[in-house]
Amino acid sequence: MEQNPVIHIDRLTKVYTVNERDAGLIAAMRSLVKRKTRDVNAVDAISFSVAEGEIVGFLGPNGAGKTTTLKMLSGLLHPTGGRATVLGYRPWERNRDYLRRMTLVMGQRNQLLWDIPVVDTFELHRAVYRIPEAQYRPAVEELTELLELESLLQKPTRNLSLGERMKCEIATALLHRPSVLFLDEPTIGLDVTMQRRIRRFITDYNQRTGATVLLTSHYMADVEALCKRVIVIHHGKLLYDGELTGLADRVAPFKTVEVKLQNGLNDRPLAQYGELIAQSEGRITLRIPKDDTASVTGRLLAELDVADLTVQDPPIEDVIEHVFSQSPDPSVAPDSQHANGD
Amino acid sequence: MFAYYPIYRGYFRTSLMLMFQYRIAMLIWLLGGIIEPLMYLVIWRTVSLQQGGSVGSYSTNDFVVYFIAMMMVSHGTFTWIMWEYVYRIRMGQFSVMLLKPIHPIHSDIADNIGYKFLTLTVMGPTVLLLAWFFDASWQPAFWTLAAFVPVLILAFLMRFYWEWSLAMVAFWTLRIDAMNQAYIVVTLFFSGKLAPLTLFPEIVQRAADLLPFRWMLYFPVEVLLGRVTPRDLLIGLGAQLFWLLAGYLVMQLIYRAGIKRYAAFGA
Numbered sequence: 123m124e125q126n127p128v129i130h131i132d133r134l135t136k137v138y139t140v141n142e143r144d145a146g147l148i149a150a151m152r153s154l155v156k157r158k159t160r161d162v163n164a165v166d167a168i169s170f171s172v173a174e175g176e177i178v179g180f181l182g183p184n185g186a187g188k189t190t191t192l193k194m195l196s197g198l199l200h201p202t203g204g205r206a207t208v209l210g211y212r213p214w215e216r217n218r219d220y221l222r223r224m225t226l227v228m229g230q231r232n233q234l235l236w237d238i239p240v241v242d243t244f245e246l247h248r249a250v251y252r253i254p255e256a257q258y259r260p261a262v263e264e265l266t267e268l269l270e271l272e273s274l275l276q277k278p279t280r281n282l283s284l285g286e287r288m289k290c291e292i293a294t295a296l297l298h299r300p301s302v303l304f305l306d307e308p309t310i311g312l313d314v315t316m317q318r319r320i321r322r323f324i325t326d327y328n329q330r331t332g333a334t335v336l337l338t339s340h341y342m343a344d345v346e347a348l349c350k351r352v353i354v355i356h357h358g359k360l361l362y363d364g365e366l367t368g369l370a371d372r373v374a375p376f377k378t379v380e381v382k383l384q385n386g387l388n389d390r391p392l393a394q395y396g397e398l399i400a401q402s403e404g405r406i407t408l409r410i411p412k413d414d415t416a417s418v419t420g421r422l423l424a425e426l427d428v429a430d431l432t433v434q435d436p437p438i439e440d441v442i443e444h445v446f447s448q449s450p451d452p453s454v455a456p457d458s459q460h461a462n463g464d
Numbered sequence: 465m466f467a468y469y470p471i472y473r474g475y476f477r478t479s480l481m482l483m484f485q486y487r488i489a490m491l492i493w494l495l496g497g498i499i500e501p502l503m504y505l506v507i508w509r510t511v512s513l514q515q516g517g518s519v520g521s522y523s524t525n526d527f528v529v530y531f532i533a534m535m536m537v538s539h540g541t542f543t544w545i546m547w548e549y550v551y552r553i554r555m556g557q558f559s560v561m562l563l564k565p566i567h568p569i570h571s572d573i574a575d576n577i578g579y580k581f582l583t584l585t586v587m588g589p590t591v592l593l594l595a596w597f598f599d600a601s602w603q604p605a606f607w608t609l610a611a612f613v614p615v616l617i618l619a620f621l622m623r624f625y626w627e628w629s630l631a632m633v634a635f636w637t638l639r640i641d642a643m644n645q646a647y648i649v650v651t652l653f654f655s656g657k658l659a660p661l662t663l664f665p666e667i668v669q670r671a672a673d674l675l676p677f678r679w680m681l682y683f684p685v686e687v688l689l690g691r692v693t694p695r696d697l698l699i700g701l702g703a704q705l706f707w708l709l710a711g712y713l714v715m716q717l718i719y720r721a722g723i724k725r726y727a728a729f730g731a
Binding site for chain 2: 193196197198199200214216218219221222225226232233235237238242245246248249250251252
């Protein structure tokens with residue numbers, strides 16, 4: 123498994139050329155004669171591999187290059203440079219055998235036909251993907267059960283709620299049992315219960331079929347629940363590739379200490395203990411460098427009348443935000459140990 | 465070939481279901497396809513009657529029969545892809561099509577044929593009604609009637625490939641309305657939609673010989689009406705095959721370039 127990565131990309135690059143012009147009529151006329159263009163590095167020489175059966179979280183702020191990368195891997199975009207293979211195919215050649223073995227789910231794109239019942243989209247999908255009857259029936263039954271689609275299948279797509287539609291969208295995308303899944307924000311806009319259900323479903327599918335999953339999400343709960351490994355990109359560059367738990371240590375080596383004081387704050391100088399990030403009646407939250415945790419908590423307990431004290435890892439949201447608030451720093455970049463199979 | 469059969473069956477099924485959803489829109493499209501040739505029929509019939517029963521080599525009855533046949537051929541071969549392509553690129557629907565393990569042209573062909581079959585239920589009676597109303601008389605030869613079937617199929621396919629190719633201009637610019645309009649005007653003249661080509665000046669007729677449009681519409685109409693010699697038929701079939709092959713190659717070429725372009729500016 124380790125020798126043969128399902129997804130392997132090597133210095134993959136995508137440069138968009140965008141037209142630019144100043145505001146105003148004169149600029150508009152000038153642009154008729156001479157176009158000004160600018161190159162934007164949407165994806166800048168990123169490399170990584172994903173082994174069979176892995177679920178990898180692909181993180182980054184808006185415009186980081188995640189969707190561009192997924193589009194290259196699913197064959198919608200031609201890269202400007204670098205190489206990529208998925209299941210041994212070069213995605214942008216759009217080999218039909220490749221297309222039959224992978225799927226791309228994007229939050230806003232739909233495969234479902236708007237005006238006809240969901241089950242009829244399924245039928246069309248079956249024909250186009252040439253799914254044999256013996257495989258199709260069990261697949262529909264399984265997906266119906268796992269995603270609780272029973273009551274939805276006979277309804278036209280336009281009558282479904284956003285969450286229901288997303289579930290059906292995912293089901294359609296998986297009818298042909300793809301072995302590689304690219305999921306771009308699969309839980310976007312869904313309520314917490316629905317998010318949880320879809321998460322559980324992705325785990326189930328992965329366990330049952332051994333499929334490889336690369337997913338992007340803005341919801342850290344998704345990432346925490348699904349991905350042991352994360353790849354972080356920012357401004358098209360790879361910032362981190364490794365265990366989710368290692369991310370905090372690597373880029374934000376802090377602990378959060380919450381202290382409840384018995385007699386209120388009384389204007390005590392708290393900044394000496396660490397960075398004060400929240401404060402309410404008798405309760406403070408400090409951010410402390412990881413290495414100082416023991417000494418600072420010792421001082422807090424000795425010097426203040428502490429009623430309660432808890433030490434926590436910072437929430438992953440904060441870690442990610444911390445990563446993105448800094449410009450790409452080569453010193454934290456790629457954790458090459460995990461780039462297996464090279 | 466047979467491998468595509470279940471896929472086409474799936475497409476037909478879906479497109480019929482969708483059309484039942486859009487009955488009204490479908491009828492309006494159909495009405496357009498009936499009214500246009502009917503308009504020319506009425507105009508030319510009036511002109512012919514005023515000129516003592518004929519214009520050039522066409523009698524009043526010839527005009528009536530000609531435009532009714534044109535209505536059928538036009539219905540059989542027309543496509544709406546040039547309007548649809550822009551929409552599918554703008555709305556990102558094209559990406560969904562690209563992810564499928566089949567060339568997107570197949571669903572369009574199936575859609576088109578599905579529409580034609582469904583609307584035959586209205587088109588058929590309309591043709592009979594018009595023939596009765598205008599007292600049309602038509603005596604085709606058996607062999608031209610038999611030849612009409614392959615001629616119409618070739619006309620449909622060549623028109624499909626050419627218009628599908630033209631529609632792909634949408635990869636380069638989304639403002640294709642002007643181009644579509646120009647295409648319609650050119651077709652109107654050189655396909656025989658406006659008037660039988662033999663009534664045009666010699667130079668227009670020779671130009672029409674060299675363009676694909678007459679082989680899409682005028683030629684099948686002539687075959688249906690039995691106004692061709694066996695030699696005309698062979699020449700026409702040759703021209704159709706030539707334009708079909710050319711259309712296919714052009715489609716492949718533009719498609720490849722278009723996909724690259726689409727992929728470059730962001731799907």
